[in-house]
Amino acid sequence: MARQPKSNLRRLSNVLNTVGFGIEIYNTYIARSKSRKLSQVGLAINVVGGILDFYTALKSGRFLTKVFSFSNLIAVFATSYNRFKELRSK
Helix, strand or coil: CCCCCCCHHHHHHHHHHHHHHHHHHHHHHHCCCCCHHHHHHHHHHHHHHHHHHHHHHHCCCCHHHHHHHHHHHHHHHHHHHHHHHHHHHC
16 A cells, blocks of 8 residues: 655644644743743644644544544643633633
8 A cells, every 4th residue: 555645734733733842842841931922822833733633634534543633632622721721820
């Protein structure tokens, strides 16, 4: 079976997830400032990346890919909601 090339949306999703993860690591461990605006940007990027992951997984022919992506989307929304509440309370 030949390997299919990645779609542009899948590439964008991978880039967004990596950038969001990098922002969170930088903000938490390297800067140690826990900048509120930087956290909000990272949060938004992670949510958009999770939505794009789910959208691209819907095009997949594999059922397990769809199930994993849906559970990942729920986890992203749950953690993002908790982080959003935490940022608003500061």
